[in-house]
Amino acid sequence: MTFAQIVSWFTDPANWQGTDGVPNRVTEHLLYTALTLLIALVIAVPLGAWVGHSGRMRWLVTGANAARAVPTLGLLFAVSMFVGPLIKSDLAFVIPSIAVLVLLAIPPLLSGTYAGIDSVEPAARDAARGMGMTGWQVLTKVEVPCALPLFLSGLRSATLQVIATATIAASVSLGGLGRYLIDGLASRDYVQMVCGSILVAVLALVADGILALLENRAVSPGISGRSARVARSRARHPDHHSDPIGADRPDPDSRQAALVGSGSTGPVEATATTGTPSERDRT
Amino acid sequence: MIRFEGVTKRYADASGADDGAGSLAVDDLTLEAPTGKITVLVGPSGCGKTTTLRMVNRMITPTSGTISIDGKDTASLDVAELRRGIGYVIQHAGLFPHRTVLDNVTTVPRLLGTDKRTARARAMELIERVGLDPAMARRYPAQLSGGQQQRVGVARALAADPPVMLMDEPFSAVDPVVREQLQNEFLRLQSELGKTILFVTHDIDEAVKLGDQVAVLRVGGVLAQLDSPAKLLADPVDDFVAGFVGRDRGYRALSFAAAPELSLTDEPTVRLGARADDVRAVGTPWVLCVDDDREPLGWVRAAAVETEVTRTLLHRGGTVASVSGSLRALLDAALSSPSGRGVVAGDDGRLVGTIRAAEVIPAIEARRDSTTEEATAR
Ligand SMILES: Nc1ncnc2c1ncn2[C@@H]1O[C@H](COP(=O)(O)OP(=O)(O)O)[C@@H](O)[C@H]1O
Ligand SMILES: [Mg+2]
Numbered sequence: 001m002t003f004a005q006i007v008s009w010f011t012d013p014a015n016w017q018g019t020d021g022v023p024n025r026v027t028e029h030l031l032y033t034a035l036t037l038l039i040a041l042v043i044a045v046p047l048g049a050w051v052g053h054s055g056r057m058r059w060l061v062t063g064a065n066a067a068r069a070v071p072t073l074g075l076l077f078a079v080s081m082f083v084g085p086l087i088k089s090d091l092a093f094v095i096p097s098i099a100v101l102v103l104l105a106i107p108p109l110l111s112g113t114y115a116g117i118d119s120v121e122p123a124a125r126d127a128a129r130g131m132g133m134t135g136w137q138v139l140t141k142v143e144v145p146c147a148l149p150l151f152l153s154g155l156r157s158a159t160l161q162v163i164a165t166a167t168i169a170a171s172v173s174l175g176g177l178g179r180y181l182i183d184g185l186a187s188r189d190y191v192q193m194v195c196g197s198i199l200v201a202v203l204a205l206v207a208d209g210i211l212a213l214l215e216n217r218a219v220s221p222g223i224s225g226r227s228a229r230v231a232r233s234r235a236r237h238p239d240h241h242s243d244p245i246g247a248d249r250p251d252p253d254s255r256q257a258a259l260v261g262s263g264s265t266g267p268v269e270a271t272a273t274t275g276t277p278s279e280r281d282r283t
Numbered sequence: 284m285i286r287f288e289g290v291t292k293r294y295a296d297a298s299g300a301d302d303g304a305g306s307l308a309v310d311d312l313t314l315e316a317p318t319g320k321i322t323v324l325v326g327p328s329g330c331g332k333t334t335t336l337r338m339v340n341r342m343i344t345p346t347s348g349t350i351s352i353d354g355k356d357t358a359s360l361d362v363a364e365l366r367r368g369i370g371y372v373i374q375h376a377g378l379f380p381h382r383t384v385l386d387n388v389t390t391v392p393r394l395l396g397t398d399k400r401t402a403r404a405r406a407m408e409l410i411e412r413v414g415l416d417p418a419m420a421r422r423y424p425a426q427l428s429g430g431q432q433q434r435v436g437v438a439r440a441l442a443a444d445p446p447v448m449l450m451d452e453p454f455s456a457v458d459p460v461v462r463e464q465l466q467n468e469f470l471r472l473q474s475e476l477g478k479t480i481l482f483v484t485h486d487i488d489e490a491v492k493l494g495d496q497v498a499v500l501r502v503g504g505v506l507a508q509l510d511s512p513a514k515l516l517a518d519p520v521d522d523f524v525a526g527f528v529g530r531d532r533g534y535r536a537l538s539f540a541a542a543p544e545l546s547l548t549d550e551p552t553v554r555l556g557a558r559a560d561d562v563r564a565v566g567t568p569w570v571l572c573v574d575d576d577r578e579p580l581g582w583v584r585a586a587a588v589e590t591e592v593t594r595t596l597l598h599r600g601g602t603v604a605s606v607s608g609s610l611r612a613l614l615d616a617a618l619s620s621p622s623g624r625g626v627v628a629g630d631d632g633r634l635v636g637t638i639r640a641a642e643v644i645p646a647i648e649a650r651r652d653s654t655t656e657e658a659t660a661r
Contacts, residue, residue, distance in 0.1 A: 127377030130342055130449075131391050131439075132366035145381040220381035222423030 009195045020179065026203065028175035032166045033207075036098055037159060040105035045151075048110045052117025053143065061114045064107040073168055076100045080172050090174075097169040104165055105158040112154015116147025149224060152215045156208055163204045167196075177203070285316040285339060285447060285481060290348030292334050292504070308334040309504035312348070318446075319477040323494035325484055327527070331504030332483040336449050339481060340369045352447060367391055370440030370448035370478070374456055376432040378424035384410065384435050385420040391443040402442070409438040414468050430461035437469070441476070448480045455486065466492060487528050491516060491535065499524050513539035537611035542604070543646050545613070547627055547636025555580065559588040569622035572597060577633040579603055579626045603628050606635055610650070614643045 009015060016022050051057055079096035087095070120143050128142045170178030180196025183189070216224075292309040308331040316322035324332045337343040339350055341362050350357050357365055378387050388406035393399070410420050413434040424432055433453055440448060454462045454469075470493065473480065484490055490497045491512035499507045499515070501523055508520045516536040519525035529535070551565045552573045562570050562585050572580045572592055581597030588596060603626045604616035616625030617640040624637035 121375075121377070121380065123373060123375045123377035124379050125377075126342075127371065127373055127436075128379070130337075130340055130366060130371040130373070132363045132368075132394055134363055137394070142379055142381075146379075148381075220423070222381045222383070222425060 029177045036101040044109035048113025052114040093172040108154045108157040116150035120146045287314040293346045320495040321480045323482045323490040323497045325490035326500035330500040370445045372440045372450040372453045374452045376436035413438045430457045450482045540610040550637045557592045
């Protein structure tokens with residue numbers, strides 16, 4: 001198998017048409033992924049937000065993380081054998097596949113949401129309540145925006161896993177990019193298998209890139225650490241701004257009632273506290 | 284006016300044991316914080332100051348008793364509405380990290396339905412008023428120093444112009460120099476705004492400096508003494524209060540004694556760049572250096588000047604008293620001056636003259652005599 005074979009597979013018009021063509025398989029793959037994430041979000045986000053907000057039942061998050069250890073393929077066959085006889089249509093395969101993928105997507109989403117809400121500074125939350133925000137306003141105006149970086153990193157990790165694992169749907173006779181792997185293996189067409197894998201990898205990278213862009217736009221610079229970078233670069237060029245950043249020191253405009261000569265006030269390195277979100281939701 | 288009437292707060296025991304006891308955080312507190320004045324709650328850690336404060340905006344519900352603001356029982360008001368009408372400042376500012384300084388300050392007006400433009404215009408005014416550079420409005424809290432964050436916290440609490448402010452150790456997390464600036468500006472701001480303020484601190488110096496009246500609490504949430512700062516220092520009701528207000532209270536009490544008209548000594552001065560000969564010609568070992576506006580810069584030792592007076596030669600230890608300041612400031616200026624002559628400046632910052640400690644002491648003695656007379660007359 002050579003690089004040329006891979007190129008010729010991708011340039012063969014036959015591989016870009018019909019049910020077994022790349023566009024259709026990619027679409028199927030994305031449909032499984034989207035459906036899975038949608039269901040997982042509906043389950044994990046309210047649950048994670050509630051656990052983070054109330055601080056109760058944290059074991060749910062730990063428990064879900066432990067569930068990641070269950071072998072996905074084995075679970076899929078088990079669920080299919082159980083559901084198969086009950087349903088007389090394609091759904092007999094769709095439901096188990098999606099269910100297994102949802103199970104895979106829930107832990108990162110749950111812990112991302114939980115960790116995000118839990119990471120909100122207690123002082124900010126306290127101030128929000130004390131200023132007269134209702135519980136709902138505290139959640140939507142303070143907790144959610146502050147939780148966003150950790151939540152989105154959970155979403156990215158879930159998306160990557162689901163895209164990579166959605167190939168298993170093909171093993172119970174469904175579509176998606178997994179078809180190239182299963183069919184390639186059956187007919188010993190290794191070129192097709194490699195090309196299928198490449199497609200999965202590219203799809204995952206593109207999806208992750210889109211989410212990264214989204215993250216960049218949706219997360220306030222105040223918490224993403226972008227502002228800290230700005231502050232640091234300003235601190236290096238203190239002449240743009242007369243005041244030092246990130247340190248408790250007298251403001252330059254204020255006068256002291258003491259006979260003190262102007263001490264040295266060199267630039268200080270910013271000590272902004274918000275770094276990039278920790279990745280404590282990843283296992 | 285904020286009025287506490289027989290207010291008690293009992294927290295359930297951590298053990299959850301229902302023995303009816305629990306821990307008493309505030310015990311039958313009756314207290315009035317008068318309109319337009321600063322009432323400081325002070326006491327050792329854990330004496331129930333925060334609990335007391337947070338019962339006013341109902342962040343904590345009293346076990347018994349009533350709290351009223353301008354005669355209205357707070358328990359009868361809608362809780363969100365009540366809180367929007369009360370400025371709330373806390374120790375670590377509690378700024379919203381995802382919002383710019385400007386958007387932090389507009390929070391309450393926006394909750395109250397003020398349109399964005401009006402709210403922002405007012406916020407910009409406040410940002411400047413609390414002593415921040417308007418350019419900071421676009422920054423995020425992480426880009427500010429602790430002192431700057433506290434200023435934003437104060438601006439945010441003032442944004443909807445609430446008549447009442449609750450402040451829980453707002454200046455204790457910053458270093459002493461910044462703290463002093465924040466305190467001074469807070470007093471200046473209050474002299475313009477005249478809010479009804481309940482201010483919590485564990486620092487007795489801060490309490491006597493800021494308070495129109497000071498309430499000393501002891502552990503268990505019992506009010507030990509409620510008095511003006513001067514009265515508190517001069518006449519503690521018991522050993523606990525005496526111990527809490529500290530050792531050098533005799534000296535600190537002078538903070539509240541306005542400097543009387545004292546005859547100051549004219550002080551010969553030199554400018555930066557003055558030649559060594561001219562400095563020695565003054566004839567004293569220490570010579571005062573002033574700038575072109577006659578604002579004092581520092582003392583210079585005549586013997587140390589080789590060619591001319593430079594900034595690095597200036598002695599940096601002395602404080603400057605203001606003619607309208609306190610006896611304490613006068614005495615401190617004299618004591619901290621290397622020449623023994625305390626520098627006194629006018630309200631415009633220009634040199635007026637100098638005074639020796641020995642000349643301040645008679646004024647202190649005279650004051651003691653007059654207060655004793657007052658006491659006997661009563
Ligand atoms: N939520 C709470 N549950 C139980 N006890 C509390 C709670 N909050 C405060 N306390 C107790 O009440 C007392 C007073 O606390 P606090 O008002 O915070 O004191 P201060 O602000 O004067 O340091 C302390 O003994 C503290 O341990
Ligand atoms: Mg406290």
